[in-house]
Amino acid sequence: MxxxxxxxxxxxxxxxxxxxxxxxxxxxxxxxxxxxxxxxxxxxxxxQADSRRRDFHTLRRFPARLVAAGDAVASFNPVYGQGMTSAMLHASCLSEYLCGEPDLAKPALSYFKDVKVVVDAAWQVSTMADLALPHVDGPYPRGYRAIQWASGLIFKASMRDRKVNLRLGEVTTMLAHPSSLTSPGFLLRALAAGARA
Ligand SMILES: Cc1cc2nc3c(=O)[nH]c(=O)nc-3n(C[C@H](O)[C@H](O)[C@H](O)COP(=O)(O)OP(=O)(O)OC[C@H]3O[C@@H](n4cnc5c(N)ncnc54)[C@H](O)[C@@H]3O)c2cc1C
Structure with a gap:
């Protein structure tokens, strides 16, 4: 524990x-x-003093037949329990890359592009939660207040509405992408559940 x-x-x-x-x-x-x-x-x-990401996808030069995965790419505040799932998803990106029969004499750039999608999703969830802590004073990304408002609404609604709760659980356990919380239909459902609460 x-x-x-x-x-x-x-x-x-x-x-x-x-x-x-x-x-x-x-x-x-x-x-x-x-x-x-x-x-x-x-x-x-x-x-743990910081969350850290290394954007390998931005490199212009990188050795062929070499990849990085797991915490070597990005490490997060451990309280959110994202690290092992992220590492598994990086492995899944590597499997996809290798199954595509790539030219192994070239750097694995398409692998790193897929890994970026995984890192962006985990980063968004954990850094948004960290930014809400009382002793943290930014820097806040553009649209932070709107995102914070929507997150508050969804968390409140998840206590009343099973579907909202399930979707939120899927995002926090990294089974679904955070963008699945932003569809108009889902936000309307959360608004209605929030109003009932
Ligand atoms: C306190 C805490 C709680 C956590 N709780 C969770 C959780 O609940 N859920 C979750 O998903 N994640 C959690 N994490 C994060 C998770 O542990 C990591 O994200 C995950 O272990 C990363 O896997 P990895 O293989 O990239 O790195 P690691 O698991 O760190 O493995 C790296 C390995 O490389 C070895 N190594 C290092 N240097 C060398 C070297 N020079 N030569 C040879 N071997 C070397 C190390 O000894 C280690 O065995 C937690 C982390 C911490 C610190």
């Missing part, structure tokens, strides 16, 4: 503090597990 904090709120290695946080910050079941179950090991801490 993972507890997280931002800025000066840093979970430490102390087992009692870990249990306290599980009781205080999560629904009761999690606190019960942390209090009553036997720990599998010591509490381990991990600090």
């Amino acid at each position: 993972l507890v997280s904090g931002y800025a000066d709120d840093r979970p430490g290695r102390d087992a009692d503090e870990y249990r306290e946080r599980c009781v205080r910050d999560f629904p009761a079941d999690f606190g019960d597990v942390a209090t009553n179950a036997e720990p599998a090991g010591e509490v381990a801490t991990y600090h």
